[in-house]
Amino acid sequence: xxxxxxxxxxxxxxxxxxxxxxxxxxxxxxxxxxxxxxxxxxxxxxxxxxxxxxxxxxxxxxxxxxxxxxxxxxxxxxxxxxxxxxxxxxxxxxxxxxxxxxxxxxxxxxxxxxxxxxxxxxxxxxxxxxxxxxxxxxxxxxxxxxxxxxxxxxxxxxxxxxxxx
Numbered sequence: 001x002x003x004x005x006x007x008x009x010x011x012x013x014x015x016x017x018x019x020x021x022x023x024x025x026x027x028x029x030x031x032x033x034x035x036x037x038x039x040x041x042x043x044x045x046x047x048x049x050x051x052x053x054x055x056x057x058x059x060x061x062x063x064x065x066x067x068x069x070x071x072x073x074x075x076x077x078x079x080x081x082x083x084x085x086x087x088x089x090x091x092x093x094x095x096x097x098x099x100x101x102x103x104x105x106x107x108x109x110x111x112x113x114x115x116x117x118x119x120x121x122x123x124x125x126x127x128x129x130x131x132x133x134x135x136x137x138x139x140x141x142x143x144x145x146x147x148x149x150x151x152x153x154x155x156x157x158x159x160x161x162x163x164x165x
Contacts, residue, residue, distance in 0.1 A: 008026070022163075023162035023165065024066070026068070030073075032074055036077025053109070057115075058085070066087050067085075069086040069088070069158070071146065071154065072094075073095060076099070081111065084112055085115065089147055090146065090149075096134040096136055096137070102129065108129065116128060148161065
């Protein structure tokens with residue numbers, strides 16, 4: 001939703017400007033990273049701030065501080081695209097990732113079609129992009145989509161990784 005995009009943008013800008021912040025972690029609530037963009041927000045342009053999900057993800061990617069995604073539950077569609085913009089990704093063993101919008105005739109619209117092949121290679125990315133299937137965390141690790149899979153608290157693992165880097 002616009003509210004979430006705006007909060008992410010403001011939080012990242014505050015973190016980048018604060019010299020006491022050494023790294024940033026992005027996580028979801030209630031055991032889910034993100035099920036993706038709210039389709040109702042596709043038509044009207046945003047009133048101010050980022051022009052949408054793509055520019056927000058570029059802002060994440062350009063951050064001078066390490067940004068770690070703590071993926072629990074699902075990271076689908078725009079949620080996976082947000083994770084792809086992060087410098088590091090940690091997933092809970094039960095997490096699933098994918099770009100399912102193709103199953104309703106939409107292409108991933110926030111540069112996931114560019115970032116995913118760069119990260120895991122063209123053949124694996126084409127499979128994920130064209131089928132819309134959900135990738136389990138263990139497969140995501142083998143593909144190089146995530147840096148680590150944990151069975152414990154994903155947020156604590158992401159903080160440990162952020163402290164390392």
